Amino acid sequence: MSVRGDVATPAAARTYGTGGPVLSVDRVRLGYWGRRHYHPAIEEASFEVAARERLIVIGQSGSGKSTLLKAVAGFLPPAGGTIAVAGRTTLAPGPDRAVVFQEFDQLFPWRNVLQNVAYPLRVNGRRRRDAVARAREYLELTGLSHAVDKYPHELSGGMKQRVAIARALALEPVILLMDEPFGSLDAITRARLQRELHGILERTQTTLFFVTHSIDEALILGERIVVLHGSPSVVRQIVDVRGVGPPDSPGYAEMRIRLRELLAIEGDEDGDT
Amino acid sequence: MATRSVAVPARPRGARLRWGRLPAWIRYPLLVLALIGVWQAYWVIKDPSPLLFAGPREVAEAFWDGWTDGRLARVTWTTLKILAIGIGIGAVIALLLTAFAALTQVGEDLLRMLVAILNPLPGVAVLPLAILWFGLNTNALLFVIANAAIWPIAINLDTGFKTVNQTIVAVGRNIGLSSARLVTDVLAPAALPHAISGLKTAWAFGWRTIIAAELVFGVAGAEGGLGTYINNAKLFLQIPQVFAGLVTIAVLGMTFELLFGALERRTVVRWGMKTSR
Numbered sequence: 001m002s003v004r005g006d007v008a009t010p011a012a013a014r015t016y017g018t019g020g021p022v023l024s025v026d027r028v029r030l031g032y033w034g035r036r037h038y039h040p041a042i043e044e045a046s047f048e049v050a051a052r053e054r055l056i057v058i059g060q061s062g063s064g065k066s067t068l069l070k071a072v073a074g075f076l077p078p079a080g081g082t083i084a085v086a087g088r089t090t091l092a093p094g095p096d097r098a099v100v101f102q103e104f105d106q107l108f109p110w111r112n113v114l115q116n117v118a119y120p121l122r123v124n125g126r127r128r129r130d131a132v133a134r135a136r137e138y139l140e141l142t143g144l145s146h147a148v149d150k151y152p153h154e155l156s157g158g159m160k161q162r163v164a165i166a167r168a169l170a171l172e173p174v175i176l177l178m179d180e181p182f183g184s185l186d187a188i189t190r191a192r193l194q195r196e197l198h199g200i201l202e203r204t205q206t207t208l209f210f211v212t213h214s215i216d217e218a219l220i221l222g223e224r225i226v227v228l229h230g231s232p233s234v235v236r237q238i239v240d241v242r243g244v245g246p247p248d249s250p251g252y253a254e255m256r257i258r259l260r261e262l263l264a265i266e267g268d269e270d271g272d273t
Numbered sequence: 274m275a276t277r278s279v280a281v282p283a284r285p286r287g288a289r290l291r292w293g294r295l296p297a298w299i300r301y302p303l304l305v306l307a308l309i310g311v312w313q314a315y316w317v318i319k320d321p322s323p324l325l326f327a328g329p330r331e332v333a334e335a336f337w338d339g340w341t342d343g344r345l346a347r348v349t350w351t352t353l354k355i356l357a358i359g360i361g362i363g364a365v366i367a368l369l370l371t372a373f374a375a376l377t378q379v380g381e382d383l384l385r386m387l388v389a390i391l392n393p394l395p396g397v398a399v400l401p402l403a404i405l406w407f408g409l410n411t412n413a414l415l416f417v418i419a420n421a422a423i424w425p426i427a428i429n430l431d432t433g434f435k436t437v438n439q440t441i442v443a444v445g446r447n448i449g450l451s452s453a454r455l456v457t458d459v460l461a462p463a464a465l466p467h468a469i470s471g472l473k474t475a476w477a478f479g480w481r482t483i484i485a486a487e488l489v490f491g492v493a494g495a496e497g498g499l500g501t502y503i504n505n506a507k508l509f510l511q512i513p514q515v516f517a518g519l520v521t522i523a524v525l526g527m528t529f530e531l532l533f534g535a536l537e538r539r540t541v542v543r544w545g546m547k548t549s550r
Binding site for chain 1: 438440441443444446447448449450454459462465540543544545546
């Protein structure tokens, strides 16, 4: 994937306020209201994400990790506690927290690849020429320069997710939210996109909040890992994985075992990652 | 529409020209010619009374004369105009109803009930009432056509709005769209496939209704529309003219089928939201 230097001076490199955390989750309780009953998803969670940091939230299915991302994105108000982004606690959905979803159909089918990336920029006040130029830059960053004229239904799943990533990055969010973006991809494509995303994020210095159930994905992409456990869940531990080393190193294997224990995974259920 | 992009196995050597391999613009005209051939054969062999039937040649002449002297053109225009206005009124009411249904439970119940009551009613069934209320004039026709058009459009739009992909709506809110722009920029195009099929059905229902209504009571304007033309021709036993009116209806029907097909190919088919047949 080609990466141009001029894209790499971005948004996440800007400073926010007094240099406090970009995202602060403070004693947050989350759940859904059914017809009559409240279904708790997260008992209590507290953590912070610093500027330019890549934080991964990991948990088994039912641990409420996607619910947590929805709350940060502003789609779901917390039942208790506060979520603050760059110091603000009133959170309606907005492009400062651009989201990449798991679903392949998150692109607008009636817009081609270039328009899918440029349109949100237009919505947020950029002039057409500027929006298109920026969209092209980010599509080049995600290796899609050859596909700008294609419509989403003409793309593979992996390419669709690349477009979604380019669209979110082009908005230069304060924090980029990703909800298992590679969860529906085949193993080979997933591994490639994980590596590429890692390179892109290094370059753009984007602050990341990434939700996954895959330990390997968390270790490849993350700097710190929040482990959710139980259902409704609590934060079991926050693990710093910056010094862990590459996947073939002893440190990596050790950390992998530790995370499996924290997630209470038995047998080889995580073998697919 | 007519072209299929299915992988066809290689033709065995020496196989004859196959029908399916011909392009659509040859296949359909050939079929039309064949039909006219059958018609002509019947005309020649059975020699039916010219007071009951007309041959292709006479009908072609009547058709040509009608369009060149402007009479058929005028009545067709009258009918199309009333039809377009009637469907337009119906579409606006259908849009309001479905918007109301999308926003409130009362609206949803109301829409469901009205559809259940009024959709099975043939368009012309309300014509006697419409004549009582509005008199023998264009308004009565508009009322009947609007009623025929509302329900297919409302049913389809309702389905369209209800089945919009929620991930795309979430993306729309995430990129900062206002509620109004969410409707125009996301919900509307997402519901377009259903809107088009609603319009197609409304168009077909409207056609049948207006022709039937005009046959029942002709006058809309000085000369009336296509249905009136046919009815008058029958009264004066101008059988070729009766057939010319029918042919006009058929040609218009095909034309609109082609127009809707082209519209779909440029939009929903191109976007992969609907597969071409």
